[in-house]
Amino acid sequence: MTCRTDSLLTRHRPAPAESVSTPWPDPTYTRLVPGPAASPDLRARARESGSKVARRMLDQPLSRVGVLGAVVLLAATAAFGGLEEEAQDGPEVLAFDVPADVAPFELTVHRVVWTTDLPGQYLSEKDNRWIGVVATVRNTSDAGVLGSTLSDALTVQDVDGLIERPGENGVRATSTVVLADGSSLNPVQPGLTYEAAFLFEQDGDVPPPERVTVQVQRHTWRGGALDSTLSWRFPTTALRGELDARAAADDTAQDDA
Known part of the structure; x- marks a missing residue:
């Protein structure tokens, strides 16, 4: 008798700050002009995060935050959607x-x-x-x-x-x-x-x-x-x-x- 195999297994980054030269003794000195403020959405995320650091940083123009500050800010808001586009499923x-x-x-x-x-x-x-x-x-x-x-x-x-x-x-x-x-x-x-x-x-x-x-x-x-x-x-x-x-x-x- 022939037995088929199938019988067992069948189917069924922010904008750069503007640099302005000033008449100080040091010719290399430049003063940073404040850049734009943070967006309302990012401010809302900072409030929701409960982080005082994030809120204080957002009270400053983004050009004064700097790289390190941006890292802190992102960390503080990530849990509230700040990084939602980068989330890996x-x-x-x-x-x-x-x-x-x-x-x-x-x-x-x-x-x-x-x-x-x-x-x-x-x-x-x-x-x-x-x-x-x-x-x-x-x-x-x-x-x-x-x-x-x-x-x-x-x-x-x-x-x-x-x-x-x-x-x-x-x-x-x-x-x-x-x-x-x-x-x-x-x-x-x-x-x-x-x-x-x-x-x-x-x-x-x-x-x-x-x-x-x-x-x-x-x-x-x-x-x-x-x-x-x-x-x-x-x-x-x-x-x-x-x-x-x-x-x-x-x-x-x-x-x-």
């Missing part, structure tokens, strides 16, 4: 069935399942299990991409007992396979859509997870510090989500009902 939230555009791929995670039996895939210990993140993969670039880049594109965290060691962006899959036939997804060709499973081997002595933190990384097309060859490098986490996990057998039961 963390990863976006990853959810099931929502496409994630993470160059050079578009990844759509559909489900997280676990199984102890997966045709064509071999565990390092017979009592271990596979945790599979099933996703649609599409190469959005104009050339083939290596499977190693795909492995960096989707990782997991906060799962006990995984055989692979965590890297900078989490734990990479032990293998990534095409659901239809269990073959390794390498390379990932442009213009094609694949339904794939990112497989993570877990120690059988550890209970299977109920939830798994899945991360997807975006790559940059550029050369490296030591190697100027252009390639997809520097994966950076763009989305992260804590997703429910269940036994793959549940899918089979539903299909048979």
